[in-house]
Amino acid sequence: MTRPINGLQLGAALLLGLLGLYIIWQGSSYDIGSLRRMGPGFFPIMVGSVLLLFSVLLAAEQWRTEKEQDFWIPRPILMISAGFVAFAALLERTGLVPATLALVMLVSLSEKPVRPLAAIATAVCLSVLGVSVFIYGLGIPVAAIRW
Incomplete structure (x- = not known):
């Protein structure tokens, strides 16, 4: 067969x-x-x-997997794209931390079920890591938070 x-x-x-x-x-x-x-x-x-x-x-x-019936799911594509756009739009205006928070929160909406505590923890950890590596470690001239 x-x-x-x-x-x-x-x-x-x-x-x-x-x-x-x-x-x-x-x-x-x-x-x-x-x-x-x-x-x-x-x-x-x-x-x-x-x-x-x-x-x-x-x-x-593809020869080992079954053909998926539901192949077009717009929610992940839209949410991940919105996260990238929000990060790009917010980085210079508000700083690295708010841009990272917006990115992670929007991307976390792409999967079901939405886990807000995990998303917040991930956003905080990535913000701290981003500031540590990119601003302090590499000296990239971007503000952590711009008021």
Whole structure:
């Protein structure tokens, strides 16, 4: 008995593979270098290769999984996109901490059931980590909280 082909998963694997090939093609115009002295083309070629590998694995996995009936669920796509837009819009106006809080709270609405305590704990931890790493550690000129 043959299984039905999951066209959505194969399409995603094809797009991911095409993206990986494009990145490899663009990165091959730069000097690759060696493992000890990596050139500017080394990282794009490695990232493209990993994407290409993931696309092959995703295509191979479609034969092991059942076809999903409910493949279009707009809530996660909309909430994650809204979180990215809110972070980008709030970062310079309000600072890193409020932007991170907005991002995590909006993204947490994408899954059911919504867990507000876990979202708040994650938002606080990511805000502290972001301020520690990006502002104090790397010295990126962004305010933690802008009044």
